[in-house]
Amino acid sequence: MKIRGIGASPGIALGRVLLMEEASPEGAAAASIEASAAPAELARLREAIGQAAAEVAALRDELKEKGREHESEIFDGHLMLLEDEELVDRAKQAIEEDLLSAESAVAVARDEIAAMLESLEDEYLRERAADIRDVCGRIIGKLSGRSNLLADSGNSEPVILVAGDLTPSHTATLDPQAVAGFVTLQGGRTSHSAIIARSIGIPAIVGMGGSLASLQGGEFVIVDGETGELHVEPDAATIEQYQARRASDLAKRQELQALMGAESVSLDGVHVELAANIGSPADAEAAKAKGAEGVGLFRTEFLYMGRDTLPSEDEQYEAYVSVAKTFGPNAPVVIRTMDIGGDKELPILDLPKEDNPFLGYRAIRISLDRHDLFKTQLRAVLRASAYGNLKVMFPMIATLAEWRAAKAVVEQCKDELRAEGVAFNEAIECGIMIEIPAAALLADRFASEVDFFSIGTNDLTQYTFAADRMNEKLTALNDPLQPAVLHLIERVIKAARAEGKWVGMCGEMAGQPHAVPLLLGLGLQEFSMSAGSVLQARALIRKLDQSRMAQLAAEALELESPEAIRAFVEERVPEIRL
Amino acid sequence: MQQTFTIANLLGLHVRPAKQIVEAAKKYPNTQVFVEKDGKKNSAKSLVNVLTLGAKHGDAVTLIVEGEQEAAALAEIGAILSANIDGHGAKA
Numbered sequence: 130m131k132i133r134g135i136g137a138s139p140g141i142a143l144g145r146v147l148l149m150e151e152a153s154p155e156g157a158a159a160a161s162i163e164a165s166a167a168p169a170e171l172a173r174l175r176e177a178i179g180q181a182a183a184e185v186a187a188l189r190d191e192l193k194e195k196g197r198e199h200e201s202e203i204f205d206g207h208l209m210l211l212e213d214e215e216l217v218d219r220a221k222q223a224i225e226e227d228l229l230s231a232e233s234a235v236a237v238a239r240d241e242i243a244a245m246l247e248s249l250e251d252e253y254l255r256e257r258a259a260d261i262r263d264v265c266g267r268i269i270g271k272l273s274g275r276s277n278l279l280a281d282s283g284n285s286e287p288v289i290l291v292a293g294d295l296t297p298s299h300t301a302t303l304d305p306q307a308v309a310g311f312v313t314l315q316g317g318r319t320s321h322s323a324i325i326a327r328s329i330g331i332p333a334i335v336g337m338g339g340s341l342a343s344l345q346g347g348e349f350v351i352v353d354g355e356t357g358e359l360h361v362e363p364d365a366a367t368i369e370q371y372q373a374r375r376a377s378d379l380a381k382r383q384e385l386q387a388l389m390g391a392e393s394v395s396l397d398g399v400h401v402e403l404a405a406n407i408g409s410p411a412d413a414e415a416a417k418a419k420g421a422e423g424v425g426l427f428r429t430e431f432l433y434m435g436r437d438t439l440p441s442e443d444e445q446y447e448a449y450v451s452v453a454k455t456f457g458p459n460a461p462v463v464i465r466t467m468d469i470g471g472d473k474e475l476p477i478l479d480l481p482k483e484d485n486p487f488l489g490y491r492a493i494r495i496s497l498d499r500h501d502l503f504k505t506q507l508r509a510v511l512r513a514s515a516y517g518n519l520k521v522m523f524p525m526i527a528t529l530a531e532w533r534a535a536k537a538v539v540e541q542c543k544d545e546l547r548a549e550g551v552a553f554n555e556a557i558e559c560g561i562m563i564e565i566p567a568a569a570l571l572a573d574r575f576a577s578e579v580d581f582f583s584i585g586t587n588d589l590t591q592y593t594f595a596a597d598r599m600n601e602k603l604t605a606l607n608d609p610l611q612p613a614v615l616h617l618i619e620r621v622i623k624a625a626r627a628e629g630k631w632v633g634m635c636g637e638m639a640g641q642p643h644a645v646p647l648l649l650g651l652g653l654q655e656f657s658m659s660a661g662s663v664l665q666a667r668a669l670i671r672k673l674d675q676s677r678m679a680q681l682a683a684e685a686l687e688l689e690s691p692e693a694i695r696a697f698v699e700e701r702v703p704e705i706r707l
Numbered sequence: 708m709q710q711t712f713t714i715a716n717l718l719g720l721h722v723r724p725a726k727q728i729v730e731a732a733k734k735y736p737n738t739q740v741f742v743e744k745d746g747k748k749n750s751a752k753s754l755v756n757v758l759t760l761g762a763k764h765g766d767a768v769t770l771i772v773e774g775e776q777e778a779a780a781l782a783e784i785g786a787i788l789s790a791n792i793d794g795h796g797a798k799a
Contacts, residue, residue: 206722206754209729215753242755249761253721257758447764450717516717 132340134312136357137323139661140332140382141375142310143368147288148346149295160230170224174217174231177271182211184267185298192301200301200325203260207297210264216242232272239265256320263296289350291341300325310334310352312359314341318411326354327418334359355661385664389420393667395649399675403667404461405660406635410451416660420667423460425583425657426522426635427452429467429506433475439502445509453517461518463583463635463657464510465562466503466535468492468524487588487597492525497534507542514554522583526561526568532575535559562635564588569617572624582625583657586636590614609638610691615647619686622652633657642705643698645669647685650678672704709771710781712788719763722754727787729754731780738774740784751784 162170189204210216216238223234243258287309292299294315300322303311308331316322316335326333332354344361351360351371360367393403404425405416413424432440432448452462469475470491478499483489496503510521523535539559546553563569564585572582586609591598593613596606608614618634625632633655638644640658645666648656656666681701688694698705716724732740732751740751742760748771749756762768768788772781 202723206726209726209754213753213755214750215755242759245755245759249759251719251761251763253718254758254761257722261755443765447717450764454717 130361132337132359132361134334134337134340134357134359135318136354137316137318137320137335138326138331138333139355140310140330141354141371141378142287142289142332142352143371143375144287144289144309144350146291146344146346146348146350148344149290149292149299160233162224162228162230164228167225167228170231170234171221173272174220174224174234174268177231177268178211178217180271181264181267182208184271185211185264188298188301197301200297203297203325204301207260207264210260211268216261216265232269235265235268235272252317256317259294259296259316259320259322262294263298266296267298289352291344291346294320295322297322297325300329303329303331305329305331310354312337312341312350312352314338318415327415381665385420385668388664388667388671391667391671393422393670395670395673395675395678397674397676399649401649401653401670402461402633402655403663403670404463404633404655404657405663406657407452407660410448410455412660413452413455416663417455419660420663421660422663423456423518424452424462424464425633425639425655427462427464429465430469430473433467433469434473437477439477439505442505442509442512445506446512449510449513449519450516453513453519456517458517461520461655463520463522463560463633465522465524466493466496466506466510470495487591493523493531493535494525496523497531497538500538503535503538504542507539508546511539511542511546511553511557512551514557515552519554520558520560520581522560522562522581524562524585525565525588526563526575527565528567529571529574529578532561532578536578560630563621564592566593566617569621572621573627576624576628576630579630581630582621582632583655584618584621584632584634584636586614586618586634586638589617589636593617605691608691609636609641610644610647610694612686612688612690612694615686615694618648618653619651619682626652631655640666642669643695646673646678646698646702646705647682647694649673649675650680650682652679669704673702678702708773708777708781709769710785711767711769712785714762714764714766714768715789715791717764717791719766720757720760720768722758724787724790725754725757728757728784731784731787734783735772735774735776735780738772738776738780740780741771742788743769743771 185204185207189201192201219238219241220234223229223237224231239261242261246258247255249255287307290308290311292313294313295311310332312334314337320335323333323335332352334352334354334357348361351363394400402422404423405421406426407413407416407424408428408431432445449464456462468491470480470489510519513519521539526532536559558580560579560581560583561575562585563582568575587598590607590609594606596603598607622632631654634648634653635657639656640662649670658666685694685697688697714720728751741748742751742757744760744762744766747760749760751757770781770785770788
C-alpha cells in the first residue's frame, strides 16, 4: 500500500511504525471538582507551570549550547507562552468558575486559544496553534505526573514515529538514532516540526490526513521524505530498492553537504550562479536550505490558481517580499509574470477552451491584453523590489513589439509609484524568457534592449520540434540535447554576451549532468534548476575547466543526434559520473 | 492616550516582534497596554493576545496606554510596531 502526504524533510527511512498516543486527546471528558478544591487545584496549576517552565528553559539552553539557535528561539517563545496571562487567566477561570480540574482547565484554555489562532488568515500564525498545544501538553503532563516526551519504545531498531501532530518539543528531542523518520496526519511544510526535521535531517512526511487510520503500529514502512510517499508493508523488491537508494543517498549527501556555501566556480576560476526554480514562498526557504544562491524562476501562477478571486496587489507584494527576505538583500530573485492560460485554467478569467493550449492565448499574451491584471502584478513586484534584488521576467515573448509593450507598462507603474511616493528599486532589471524560437532567432536584437535572458528549454524544445511535451510518444523529440536546440542556445548566449547582458537558463536542462558541461562551455552564467539538483551541479562545475568545456561545446555542436552528444560528453567528461 | 501605527514588519506581528511588544509592555506594571485592530482590543502583555490580533504588514494597529509613564510606554512600544524587525532596509 502506498499513501501520499507532503514531503517535509527529504531522505529515506525504513522501519517499523511506532504509533504515538497523544498525552491528552482533545475532547476528552472534563473532570469536575468540588468548589472547596479550587484553591488546591490553582496551587497545582501554578506548580505545574513552574516545573514546565524550568524544563523548557533547560531545553532552550541546551539547544543554544549546541548551536541550534533557531530551535532554541522556538522554546524561548514557549517560555513566554507558559506564563502568558491570557492562557493562565483562562485556565484559572475554568478552575474557579467552571470547577474543572487543573488538567481539564488547561485543556479548555488550550482548545480555546488554538481555535482562535486557527481562525486567522495567516498560515504561519495558524500553525502557532501547535505551539499552544505543545506548551499546554507539557503543563498537563506535569499535572498528571506523566512525561510529555517520547516514552522509551523498548525497540532496539530505529522506528518510524506516526502521530497526529508532533509538537516542536517532541521533534527537537527526537534521537535520530532511535527514530529513523516520522509521519504526521496534520501540519504543513512550515510547521515547526517540519522545520526542525529538516534541520536535524530526519526524513518526514506531514499532512497525511485520515489516510493513516488503518495503521495499528508495528507495520514495516518506508518513508520517502522527498516525494511524500509512505509505503506500508512493501514487498521485498521495493525494500531492497529503497535500501540501496538510502545507502547511496547518504554517501552522496555527505559529499554534497560539504559544498553548502561553497562557491560555484570552475577549475579555471569562472564563477556561475546556481539558482532554484520555485513556485511559492515556502519553496524559497527549502531552496535556500538546499544550497541555491538565488531564484532564477519564480513561477507566480500559484498566486492565481485554485481560488475564486484574483490576488490583490498587497497579497502578491507580501509573497514577493517574503521570497526576497528568505534570500537576503543581494541574492537575485527573478519573478516571472504570470503564465496563465492554455492548459493552466483560471476560471475567473473565463477563458475559452482551446484546441492547442500550448500555442494559445496565454502568459504575456493575456497580460498585454489585460493591463488591470498585469499592472497589479508589476506594482507588487516593484514595491517588493525595495527589499531585495528582484528582477522582472516576461514569459512567452515572441516579438520585439511585445517586449516593448510589456516594458512600457513597467515604466507606467514606476511613474505611478514615484508619484505616490512609494519606494522601489529604480534600477530593477527587466528581461525575457527565451522559449519561442522566434525570439531565439532574433536574440541579438532583443539583447540590445533587455537586461537579461533566461532560456526556458522545456518550451523552447517543444516549439522548435513542434512536439507536444505532454505527449509520451514524442519524448525523443523533446530532448534539449537535440542539436537544433543546442544551436539556438548557443545563438542566444552569444547574443547576450556580445551586448554585455547576463544570460541564464531555467529549464530542466540547466541541472542535467550531461548538459551542464556544455552550457558552461557555451558561456551560460546562471543555471536555475529544481533546488534538489543545486549541490550536485556545484560539485560538477567545481571539477570542470571552462575553457576545456568551451572546446567540448564547439565540437558537440557539430554532432548529429542527442545520443551522439550524450556519448561524446560521457567520453570526454568522466566527471559527470559523480 | 493612544496612537495608531502601521505595521512595518514584512511578516506582520509574528512571534519575534510580538514577543518584543510583550516584553516592552511588561516593563510597565502599573500601566494598561492594549493593541487594537478592526475593533478587536487585546492586552499587549499577553503573547497569545498579540498574536491573535492577526496583524499583517501594512495593517493599522492602535496602541492604547493608560496609567503610569504613558508617554514612555507609547513611544517604546510604538517603535516596535513600526519597526521592520525581520526585513531589510529599503534601497530605492
